Amino acid sequence: MRYWIWNFQNALGAMIPPTxxxxxxxxxxxxxxxxxxxxxxxxxxxxxxxxxxxxxxxNIQNVVVLINFLITYISEAYEEVMSRDKIDEFFNKAELxxxxxxxxxxxSFMKYVTP
Numbered sequence: 001m002r003y004w005i006w007n008f009q010n011a012l013g014a015m016i017p018p019t020x021x022x023x024x025x026x027x028x029x030x031x032x033x034x035x036x037x038x039x040x041x042x043x044x045x046x047x048x049x050x051x052x053x054x055x056x057x058x059n060i061q062n063v064v065v066l067i068n069f070l071i072t073y074i075s076e077a078y079e080e081v082m083s084r085d086k087i088d089e090f091f092n093k094a095e096l097x098x099x100x101x102x103x104x105x106x107x108s109f110m111k112y113v114t115p
Contacts, residue, residue: 011062018055020048 006016 007058007062010059011066015059018051020051 006018009016
């Protein structure tokens with residue numbers, strides 16, 4: 001359970017490196033030639049390597065998932081801005097027409113100027 005919590009903390013940015021105190025003790029014990037448990041298929045050194053490889057893979061997976069969420073969020077914002085682009089363009093043109101009519105109103109007595 002604590003590894004899942006550590007993985008979640010790593011995803012949030014608090015990078016906690018893996019701990020392997022038990023494997024370190026076994027690695028120290030494996031140096032002793034009189035230890036009958038020294039010869040195993042998975043030596044403590046291999047387990048430490050496996051812990052680091054899994055830790056790196058889990059962090060890469062977290063980065064991929066979080067970047068995927070970020071891309072989705074940016075895409076939604078872009079679509080929203082592009083959908084409002086035409087509406088904003090028409091509002092700007094209408095405002096420009098209104099302002100030009102207000103500025104031309106004093107000159108309405110001239111023959112060719114119409115507000």
